[in-house]
Amino acid sequence: MKYMPAHPGPSPFFDVGRWLTGAIVALLLFRLWFAIALPMTGDEAYFIVWGLHPAGGYYDHPPMVGWWLTALLAIGRSAWWLRLPAVMLPFLLAWGMWWLVRQAGEKVGGGEGGDERALFAALLTLLLPANVWNVLITTDTPVVFFCFLSVLAYVRGQRDVSPGWHLLAGLLLGMGFLGKYFAALLGLAFAAHVVFVRRDRGRWLQLSLLTAAALVGPAYNLWWNSSHCWSNILFNFINRTEDAGFSWRNPLSFFVSLAYLATPWVLWAMWRGRATVVAANNATVRAAGWLAGVPLLGFLLLSFGKPVGLHWLLAFVPLLVVPVAVVLPLPVLHTVVRWLAAFAVLHMIAVLIFLNLPLSLWKDSSLHAGMVFTIRADVIERQLREPVARCGEGCVMAMESYSSAATLAYALDRPVVVFGDGSFHGRQDDFDTDFRALDGRDFLLLRKETVRLESYAPFFERVDVSSFEIDGVLFHTVHGQGFKYPVYHERMLTRVRDRYYRIPEWLPARGCAFTERYFSGEAR
Numbered sequence: 001m002k003y004m005p006a007h008p009g010p011s012p013f014f015d016v017g018r019w020l021t022g023a024i025v026a027l028l029l030f031r032l033w034f035a036i037a038l039p040m041t042g043d044e045a046y047f048i049v050w051g052l053h054p055a056g057g058y059y060d061h062p063p064m065v066g067w068w069l070t071a072l073l074a075i076g077r078s079a080w081w082l083r084l085p086a087v088m089l090p091f092l093l094a095w096g097m098w099w100l101v102r103q104a105g106e107k108v109g110g111g112e113g114g115d116e117r118a119l120f121a122a123l124l125t126l127l128l129p130a131n132v133w134n135v136l137i138t139t140d141t142p143v144v145f146f147c148f149l150s151v152l153a154y155v156r157g158q159r160d161v162s163p164g165w166h167l168l169a170g171l172l173l174g175m176g177f178l179g180k181y182f183a184a185l186l187g188l189a190f191a192a193h194v195v196f197v198r199r200d201r202g203r204w205l206q207l208s209l210l211t212a213a214a215l216v217g218p219a220y221n222l223w224w225n226s227s228h229c230w231s232n233i234l235f236n237f238i239n240r241t242e243d244a245g246f247s248w249r250n251p252l253s254f255f256v257s258l259a260y261l262a263t264p265w266v267l268w269a270m271w272r273g274r275a276t277v278v279a280a281n282n283a284t285v286r287a288a289g290w291l292a293g294v295p296l297l298g299f300l301l302l303s304f305g306k307p308v309g310l311h312w313l314l315a316f317v318p319l320l321v322v323p324v325a326v327v328l329p330l331p332v333l334h335t336v337v338r339w340l341a342a343f344a345v346l347h348m349i350a351v352l353i354f355l356n357l358p359l360s361l362w363k364d365s366s367l368h369a370g371m372v373f374t375i376r377a378d379v380i381e382r383q384l385r386e387p388v389a390r391c392g393e394g395c396v397m398a399m400e401s402y403s404s405a406a407t408l409a410y411a412l413d414r415p416v417v418v419f420g421d422g423s424f425h426g427r428q429d430d431f432d433t434d435f436r437a438l439d440g441r442d443f444l445l446l447r448k449e450t451v452r453l454e455s456y457a458p459f460f461e462r463v464d465v466s467s468f469e470i471d472g473v474l475f476h477t478v479h480g481q482g483f484k485y486p487v488y489h490e491r492m493l494t495r496v497r498d499r500y501y502r503i504p505e506w507l508p509a510r511g512c513a514f515t516e517r518y519f520s521g522e523a524r
Contacts, residue, residue: 402426
């Protein structure tokens with residue numbers, strides 16, 4: 001069945017090559033500007049802390065983004081530089097989609113219309129909303145990068161019947177897993193595609209090689225976790241899932257996220273052409289459909305038990321471009337691109353407006369204090385110079401949440417510890433800070449919230465508070481003199497251990513620096 005319509009001839013109104021060139025230039029300039037103009041977010045600053053402390057793994061997730069940032073920080077620490085992998089990622093995705101559609105075109109009557117369709121695939125990919133505005137360097141960046149390269153290697157291996165390409169696909173998938181656990185869903189998609197779709201003779205050997213290579217990443221992660229309190233396991237599967245349960249809002253949120261990331265126009269075009277997509281007898285098209293569909297179905301099922309973050313879908317949504325670009329009539333692609341381009345321009349305008357809005361506009365919002373803290377970090381740094389000087393040499397800077405502490409650490413270019421029990425998020429400071437060594441030292445804690453001196457008095461010999469105001473937000477500095485480690489150990493660290501470091505008996509623990517440091521000799 002010839003499902004790729006013949007090339008209808010050049011359109012006097014739509015030159016896809018020029019559109020693609022314009023999109024590349026416009027998006028490159030916009031994304032570089034946005035990476036410079038956007039203040040460093042709390043999550044990004046937290047991962048920068050990872051990069052400043054090179055390690056085999058980290059509390060929340062596997063270590064890949066930390067390793068990337070360690071390499072980047074060796075050269076510079078400007079926001080645009082640290083975000084450069086995220087800035088350039090959409091252009092890699094666009095090239096990959098162009099290549100995938102070229103592979104599909106080669107299989108159909110010599111690829112009539114294939115060149116133009118490949119350009120459409122690249123253009124559609126660039127115009128997807130996340131590829132317009134997402135310049136954040138987070139754990140999702142290496143996941144998208146490695147998973148997509150793994151897909152390309154797998155498709156090439158399927159085309160060439162090559163064990164070597166399948167082996168590479170597995171290695172890349174394992175590296176994706178070292179970015180975030182849900183990369184494993186792509187592994188399930190590979191297996192499902194081999195079992196239910198492929199019929200080539202070498203598929204079982206190739207799947208075996210892919211699986212063996214992919215397991216290197218999880219094996220390393222398990223080995224590291226076994227000697228580091230099983231922190232990734234406790235965080236991802238125990239501590240953060242205590243409130244998991246069914247809610248209709250979660251599946252609805254998943255569908256909204258999918259509709260936004262893929263856009264209603266792409267999804268509607270796929271729905272209208274579903275019969276043609278299903279009937280398409282092309283290995284590349286079917287592979288892309290399965291490698292996107294299985295993970296997205298997995299997230300849908302997961303959403304019935306817990307919320308699924310919009311960013312979780314980023315690695316798989318772009319693959320929906322392949323069947324759209326290959327199968328749908330060219331006039332439909334013209335229409336879809338125009339809608340996507342208009343949507344992209346709206347995003348750019350929204351970003352420009354948002355970054356130029358006065359902060360006072362948010363003064364009645366719960367977001368106001370956090371926005372001022374993030375956007376005015378340079379002003380806060382200047383305001384803190386005098387309190388830091390008064391605190392004296394060896395002063396320990398501290399805040400009470402991972403996000404705030406990391407943001408302040410980036411602004412001050414100095415360590416900021418997390419004081420208190422915090423939450424199940426971002427407990428990397430449990431590994432990085434030894435409170436025993438801080439006994440007797442002076443602390444300077446910055447708070448955005450009201451200060452109750454009685455909350456701090458037990459932990460210090462003396463406590464005093466001063467305040468300063470920025471854009472209507474009152475910030476407080478708590479100067480604690482003479483830190484009392486024994487009291488902190490009894491009232492805070494014991495509580496942290498009981499809440500976040502109770503390792504299940506069935507997990508074979510080879511070590512846990514937190515409990516060994518503070519509770520050596522006590523029973524597990």
